[in-house]
Amino acid sequence: MHTKMRLLSRKATCNTHGQDSSYFLGWQEYEKNPYDEVKNPTGIIQMGLAENQLSFDLLESWLASNPDAAGFKKGGQSIFRELALFQDYHGLPDFKKALVEFMAEIRGNKVSFDQSKIVLTAGATSANETLMFCLAEPGEAFLLPTPYYPGFDRDLKWRTGVEIVPIQCTSSNDFQITSSALEEAFHEARRRKLRVKGVLVTNPSNPLGTTMTRNELNLLLSFVTEKGIHLISDEIYSGTVFSSPGFVSILEVLKDRKCENSQVWDRVHIVYSLSKDLGLPGFRVGAIYSNDDTVVSAATKMSSFGLVSSQTQYLLSALLSDKKFTRNYISENKKRLKQRQTLLVKGLEKAGISCLESNAGLFCWVNMKHLLSSNTFTAEMELWKKIVHEVKLNISPGSSCHCTEPGWFRVCFANMSEETLNLAIQRLKSFVESMNSQSHHQMLKSSRRKSLAKWVFRLSFDHDHREPEER
Amino acid sequence: MAMENELPSVVLSKVAVSETHGEDSPYFAGWKAYDENPYDESSNPSGVIQMGLAENQVSFDMLEDYLGQHSEASIWGKGSPGFRENALFQDYHGLKSFRQAMAGFMEQIRGGRAKFDPDRLVLTAGATAANELLTFILANPGDALLVPTPYYPGFDRDLRWRTGAKIVPVHTESSNNFQVTTQALEDAYERAVAMNINVRGVLLTNPSNPLGATIHRSVLEDILDFSTRKNIHLVSDEIYSGSTFYSSEFTSIAEILEARGYKDSERVHIVYSLSKDLGLPGFRVGTIYSYNDKVVTTARRMSSFTLISSQTQHLLASMLSDKKFTESYIKTNRERLRKRYEMIIQGLRNAGIECSKGNAGLFCWMNLSPLLETRTREGEVALWKSILHEVKLNISPGSSCHCSEPGWFRVCFANMSEETLEVALKRIHNFMEQRKTASV
Numbered sequence: 001m002h003t004k005m006r007l008l009s010r011k012a013t014c015n016t017h018g019q020d021s022s023y024f025l026g027w028q029e030y031e032k033n034p035y036d037e038v039k040n041p042t043g044i045i046q047m048g049l050a051e052n053q054l055s056f057d058l059l060e061s062w063l064a065s066n067p068d069a070a071g072f073k074k075g076g077q078s079i080f081r082e083l084a085l086f087q088d089y090h091g092l093p094d095f096k097k098a099l100v101e102f103m104a105e106i107r108g109n110k111v112s113f114d115q116s117k118i119v120l121t122a123g124a125t126s127a128n129e130t131l132m133f134c135l136a137e138p139g140e141a142f143l144l145p146t147p148y149y150p151g152f153d154r155d156l157k158w159r160t161g162v163e164i165v166p167i168q169c170t171s172s173n174d175f176q177i178t179s180s181a182l183e184e185a186f187h188e189a190r191r192r193k194l195r196v197k198g199v200l201v202t203n204p205s206n207p208l209g210t211t212m213t214r215n216e217l218n219l220l221l222s223f224v225t226e227k228g229i230h231l232i233s234d235e236i237y238s239g240t241v242f243s244s245p246g247f248v249s250i251l252e253v254l255k256d257r258k259c260e261n262s263q264v265w266d267r268v269h270i271v272y273s274l275s276k277d278l279g280l281p282g283f284r285v286g287a288i289y290s291n292d293d294t295v296v297s298a299a300t301k302m303s304s305f306g307l308v309s310s311q312t313q314y315l316l317s318a319l320l321s322d323k324k325f326t327r328n329y330i331s332e333n334k335k336r337l338k339q340r341q342t343l344l345v346k347g348l349e350k351a352g353i354s355c356l357e358s359n360a361g362l363f364c365w366v367n368m369k370h371l372l373s374s375n376t377f378t379a380e381m382e383l384w385k386k387i388v389h390e391v392k393l394n395i396s397p398g399s400s401c402h403c404t405e406p407g408w409f410r411v412c413f414a415n416m417s418e419e420t421l422n423l424a425i426q427r428l429k430s431f432v433e434s435m436n437s438q439s440h441h442q443m444l445k446s447s448r449r450k451s452l453a454k455w456v457f458r459l460s461f462d463h464d465h466r467e468p469e470e471r
Numbered sequence: 472m473a474m475e476n477e478l479p480s481v482v483l484s485k486v487a488v489s490e491t492h493g494e495d496s497p498y499f500a501g502w503k504a505y506d507e508n509p510y511d512e513s514s515n516p517s518g519v520i521q522m523g524l525a526e527n528q529v530s531f532d533m534l535e536d537y538l539g540q541h542s543e544a545s546i547w548g549k550g551s552p553g554f555r556e557n558a559l560f561q562d563y564h565g566l567k568s569f570r571q572a573m574a575g576f577m578e579q580i581r582g583g584r585a586k587f588d589p590d591r592l593v594l595t596a597g598a599t600a601a602n603e604l605l606t607f608i609l610a611n612p613g614d615a616l617l618v619p620t621p622y623y624p625g626f627d628r629d630l631r632w633r634t635g636a637k638i639v640p641v642h643t644e645s646s647n648n649f650q651v652t653t654q655a656l657e658d659a660y661e662r663a664v665a666m667n668i669n670v671r672g673v674l675l676t677n678p679s680n681p682l683g684a685t686i687h688r689s690v691l692e693d694i695l696d697f698s699t700r701k702n703i704h705l706v707s708d709e710i711y712s713g714s715t716f717y718s719s720e721f722t723s724i725a726e727i728l729e730a731r732g733y734k735d736s737e738r739v740h741i742v743y744s745l746s747k748d749l750g751l752p753g754f755r756v757g758t759i760y761s762y763n764d765k766v767v768t769t770a771r772r773m774s775s776f777t778l779i780s781s782q783t784q785h786l787l788a789s790m791l792s793d794k795k796f797t798e799s800y801i802k803t804n805r806e807r808l809r810k811r812y813e814m815i816i817q818g819l820r821n822a823g824i825e826c827s828k829g830n831a832g833l834f835c836w837m838n839l840s841p842l843l844e845t846r847t848r849e850g851e852v853a854l855w856k857s858i859l860h861e862v863k864l865n866i867s868p869g870s871s872c873h874c875s876e877p878g879w880f881r882v883c884f885a886n887m888s889e890e891t892l893e894v895a896l897k898r899i900h901n902f903m904e905q906r907k908t909a910s911v
Contacts, residue, residue: 009671012608012769056555063546063554070546070782072538080538081531086753087597087746122596122755123561126776133633134487138612159607159633159773275561282560282781284596298487301494302633305600309780310753311545 011159021150022384026394035392035420045424048394050206050362051415052240052279054336058329059278062319069318072311079314086310089303091120095317099287102320103272106239106330111251113289119299120313122284122306124236124273125155128200130302131269131288132160134295135230141165141194142232143185145177147365147401147408149206156200165189165196168404171367174356175208177201177216182223198230198267199223204237204247207401207410208365209341209358211241217253225264232269239277239330241360242338266292274316276362277333283312337362337414340421344413347425351432362414366395369407371435380406391431393424486633493627501855501865510863512890520895523865525680525833526886527714527750529807533800534749537790544789553785560781563774565594569784572791573758577743579797580713585725587760593770594784596755598710598744600777602629602674605740605759608769609704610636610671616706617641617659617673619651621836621872621879623680630674639663639670642875645838648827649682651675651690656697672704672738673697678711678721678831681872681881683812685715685831688722695727695739704738713748713801715831716809728762736762745787747833748804754783808833808885811892815884818896822903833885837866840878842906851877862902864895 026048035043063070072080086092093115100113121127136142138161144152145167156162167185169175182199189196199220203212212220224231233250241247250268259265270289275281285308288299320326344364345355356365372379377399384397387409398408413421493499501523510518538545547554560566567589574587595601610616612635618626619641630636641659643649656673663670673694677686686694698705707724715721728736741760746752756779761767791797815835816826827836843850848870855868858880869879884892 008765008769009608009611009614011611012765051559053555053559056558059558060554067546071542072545078535080535081528084531084534084751084753085526085528087755122777122780129776134484137484154772154775159776279555280558282558284561284778284780292483294483294487298483298492301492301628304597304628305603305633306596306777307755309596309755309783311786312780312782315782 021153022381022397022400024150026384026388026396029388030394033392037417037420042392044388044392044394045420045427046394046415047412047424048396048410049415050276050412051281052276052333052337052362053415054340055279055329055333058325058332059319062322062325066318066322069315072314083310083314086313087307089300089307091118091308092310092313092317094321095313096120098317098320099272100289101323102326103238103289105323105326106277107247107249107252111249111255113251117289117291117296119288119290119296119303120308121286121288121299121303122308123275123281123286124234124271125151125286126284126303126306127271127273127286127288128152128155128232128234129158129160130299130306131232131271131295132156132162133302134298135232135269136160136162136197138162139194140197141189141192142197143167143182143189143199145169145175145181145201145205147175147207147398147403147410149202150396150400152200162197163189163192163194165192165194166402167199171356171405171408174210175205175365176213177219179219179223182219186227196227196229198232200232200234202234202236203250204235204241204360206237206361207363207396207398208356209361209363210356210365211245211247211360213245214248214253217248217250218257221250221253221257221259221264221268224267225262228263230267230269231264232271234271236271236273237276237361238272239333240337240362242334242341243359245359247360266290266295269295278329280316283316284308285312285316340413340418343418343421344411344425347422348411348428351425351429352436353428353432363410363412366409366411367407368409369405371432372407375406377406383407384409387428387431391427393427489632491628491632493624493632496624496627496871501859501867504859505865508863510891510894512888516894517863519859519863519865520891520898521865521886522883522895523867523881524886525747525881525883526752527747527804527808527833528886529811530750530800530804533796533803534751534790537793537796541789541793544786547785557781557785560784561778563594563771563778565592565774565779566781566784566788568792569788570594572788573743575794576791576797577712577760579794579801580718580748581721581723581726582718585723585729587725591760591762591767593759593761593767593774594779595757595759595770595774596777596779597746597752598708598742598757599625599629600755600774601742601744601757601759602626602706602708603632603634604770604773604777605706605742605766606630606634606636607773608766609706609740610634611669612636614669614671615639615663617656617663617670619643619655619673619675619679621649621681621869621874623676624867624871626674636671637668639668640873640875641673645827645876645879648684649679649836650687651694653693653697656694660701670701670703672706674706674708675724676708676710677724678709678715680711680832681834681867681869682827682836683829683832683834683881684827684836685721688727691722691724691727695724698738699735702738704740706740706742708742710742710744710747711832712743713804714808714833716805716812717830718801718805720830725760733762737766738763740766748801754787755779756783756787811884811889814889814892815882815896818892819882819899822896822900823907824899824903827879834881834883837880837882838878839880840876843878846877848877854878855880858902862898864898 141163396410570589615637744757867881
C-alpha cells in the first residue's frame with residue numbers, strides 16, 4: 001500500500017471548526033426541508049438564524065433615491081477606477097468616518113469614536129479571530145460568559161489555537177455575570193494550566209437578548225484591571241436595543257470611571273459589524289476599535305487577509321453619511337424589533353412558555369425546562385429533535401451555546417414574515433397542548449404510584465445531570 | 472500558568488509584535504517615498520513615478536463600458552428586487568452563479584485547455600487570503616513551503632506571519648533565465664531536512680512575479696514529478712494567467728493534470744484572483760481551486776474568515792457570465808499589455824538596459840547589475856536609493872524578492888498612462904546618459 005496523501009495540517013483535520021454541533025445540524029435539517037408559504041407550507045421554519053429582515057424596505061428606498069452609491073458614481077462622475085484600485089488596508093476614509101459616527105449615534109452620542117482607531121475586517125467573524133491573533137498565543141485562554149454564540153468556538157479557537165474557558169452564568173440571576181463566576185473561571189483556567197489573556201463578552205448578549213447592566217460592566221472592568229488582562233466587547237447587536245434599560249457601552253463606563261489615561265484603557269477593544277443592525281451579513285462589514293496603537297497597527301496589517309470590498313465600503317459610506325436616513329433607520333428598526341419580540345413573547349406565553357426578559361437582539365431566550373422529560377441535556381436534545389422533526393421549527397438548543405442548565409433555547413424572530421412567525425407560534429402551541437394531554441393521560445394512569453415515582457424521578461435527576469458537551 | 476498583573480509590554484501576542492508582516496523591507500519603503508511625493512502630470516511633474524505597484528490600469532474602459540450597459544449588475548435592477556437576498560447571502564459556498572462564471576472565465580483564459588468544476592472553487596477575499604488559508608491547511612507551524620526565488624515580497628507575510636510556517640527558497644539563476652530546476656528543488660529540500668524542517672509543499676507563481684514570464688511546460692512537469700516523489704503539495708498561484716501576452720504561451724498546471732488523467736492530482740491546488748487580470752484589487756476577489764476534496768471542504772469552512780462581499784459577487788457574476796464580453800476583454804487586455812511591454816523593453820534597450828525574457832505580467836525584470844558599485848546586496852540597495860531619490864522612480868529591488876543575484880529590479884508598466892511611461896523612460900535614459908558621461 002503506497003503512502004496515501006495524509007499531509008494536511010492539524011488544523012485541517014481537527015474538529016475545532018465546530019461544524020458538527022447541533023447549531024449547524026439544525027441548519028442542515030432546515031436546508032433539506034425549508035418552509036415556504038406557498039411551495040412547502042409544512043416545511044421547517046428557520047428560527048435558528050439571527051438575521052434582521054425587518055427593515056430592508058428602508059434600505060431599498062434609500063438605494064432607489066441614491067443610485068450613484070451602488071453605481072460607482074460620486075456627484076454624477078464615475079469613480080469606478082479609483083474604487084477598483086483601492087485596496088489600502090487603512091480603509092476608505094469616508095467610510096470609516098461614517099461608520100464611527102454611526103456607532104456613536106447608536107450610543108446616543110454619549111461616546112465618540114476616533115476613526116484612526118478603527119480597523120475594517122470582513123465581518124465580525126474576522127474581527128474576533130484577528131483580535132485573538134493579536135492578543136493571545138496558541139494555548140492561552142479567553143474567558144467567555146455562558147451561554148455564548150456557538151460560532152465563537154470556531155472563530156476564537158480554530159486557527160489561533162486559543163482556548164475558551166467559560167464563565168458560568170445561571171438563570172438564578174437571569175444569567176448575569178457575577179464576580180464569583182469570574183473568579184471561578186479564572187481559577188478553572190489556572191487548574192487547566194492556561195494563561196488567561198482576557199475576557200470576551202457580547203453586549204447586547206447573544207443568545208440572551210439582554211443588555212449588560214452597568215453593574216456587570218463595572219464588575220468586568222474591575223476584574224480585567226485587577227488581573228491585567230484584556231476586555232473585548234462584541235457590540236454587534238448594539239443597534240438592536242429596543243426597550244429599557246437601554247444600551248450602555250463599555251466605553252461609556254470607561255469614561256464615567258475616568259479611565260482615559262489608565263492602563264486598562266488600552267486593553268479594552270470593541271468589535272462591531274453591520275450584519276445585524278443593518279441586516280447586511282452578505283456584505284462582510286466588520287470592525288475592530290481599539291485604544292491600543294499596537295493593536296490597531298497589527299490588526300490593520302492583518303486585515304489584509306480579510307479586507308472589505310471597496311465597492312461595498314463606498315456604498316455604505318454614502319448610506320451611513322446620510323444622517324437623516326440613519327436617524328430614521330435606527331429608530332424605525334428598533335420599533336419593528338420590539339413589535340416582533342412582543343409578538344413572540346406573548347405567543348409563547350399563551351403556550352405556557354416563558355422567556356428571559358429581554359430588551360435587545362433578534363431572538364428570545366426561551367425556557368422550556370418544564371417540557372423536558374428530565375433535567376438533563378439528553379432530554380434537551382430529545383426535545384430539540386422533536387421540535388425540529390415533528391414541530392418543524394429549527395431553534396437552537398442551549399447546550400450548543402454552552403449553557404449550564406438544560407431546557408433553554410434560542411428562538412429567532414426577525415428573519416421571517418409576521419405570518420410565518422405566527423404560524424411558528426401556532427405550531428409550538430399545538431405541540432405543547434399535545435404534550436400536556438399526553439402527560440395528563442399518563443399521570444392519570446400512574447396516579448397510584450405518583451408519590452413513589454416522584455422520588456425515583458428526583459434521584460435520576462441528580463444522577464443524570466451532565467456537564468454541557470464540548471462541541 | 473495564569474499570571475496576574477502583567478506588564479503592558481507582554482500582553483500582546485508574539486505574532487502581533489513580530490516583524491514577520493515584512494513591512495520594513497524596501498519594497499514598502501519605496502511606496503512611502505512615492506506617497507510623500509507622488510508624480511502628477513500637471514500638478515507634480517517632478518514627483519516620484521510609481522513603478523513598484525503591480526496594478527493593471529490598461530483595460531478599465533472595457534469594464535466601465537460593460538457596467539454602463541448593465542446597470543442591474545451594480546444596482547440590483549429597478550426597485551432593487553435582488554437586493555435583500557443578496558444582502559443576506561453569507562453562505563461560504565459562495566454565489567453559485569459567481570462560481571460558475573469564475574470557473575468559465577478561468578477556462579477561457581486557458582483557451583479551453585483545462586476544465587474547472589465550480590464546486591471545487593472556494594472563494595476568498597483576494598489571493599492574499601487564499602495563499603494564507605492554503606498554508607494553514609497544508610502546513611503546521613514550523614513546517615515549510617519551498618518557494619522559487621525571486622518571489623513576490625508579500626509571500627513573506629502571507630505564508631508565514633500568522634501561520635507560523637517557514638519559506639525555504641529554491642534558488643534560481645540568470646544563466647538560464649531564472650528557471651526552476653529539479654536540482655534546485657532537491658537542494659532546497661535537503662537544506663530543509665538538514666535544519667529539521669518538515670517540507671509540506673512547493674508554491675509557484677505562474678506566470679512568475681517578479682520575472683514576468685510563464686513557466687515552461689517541461690519545467691512544470693518536473694516540478695509536479697518532484698512533488699509527487701516527495702509526496703508533498705503543489706500550489707500554483709496563477710494570478711497573472713490572464714496577463715500572458717500570447718494565450719498559447721501559458722501552460723496551467725491544470726492542463727498537465729488533465730493530460731495525466733488527474734492521477735495524483737489531490738496534491739495540487741490553484742490560486743487565482745481578479746486583482747491583476749481584471750484590475751480589481753479593491754474588490755477582494757480571490758479563489759482556491761483544489762483537486763483535493765478534504766482541502767476544498769476545509770478551505771470552504773475557513774473562508775468564513777474572509778468571504779467576498781455578496782454585492783461584489785453579484786456584480787462579477789453578471790460580468791463574467793457574459794462570454795462575449797469576457798472573450799473580448801481577455802483578448803484586448805493581452806494585446807494592450809503586450810504593447811506596453813514592448814514599449815518599455817525598447818525604451819530600456821535604447822538606454823542600454825537589458826531585461827530578462829518576459830511574456831506575461833504587469834512588469835519586466837530589469838538587469839542593472841553592470842551599474843553596481845559592488846555586486847552585493849548593499850550595492851543594489853544603494854543603486855535603488857539613488858534611482859528613487861535622483862531619478863524619482865520607485866522600482867522594486869531584487870533583494871526584496873530574495874533574488875540570489877544582486878542588480879535585478881522589477882519595473883511595473885501597466886499602472887500608469889502611456890505618457891507617464893514615456894516620462895519614466897526618458898528619466899531612465901537621462902540617468903544612463905549621465906552615468907556614461909560621468910564615467911568617461
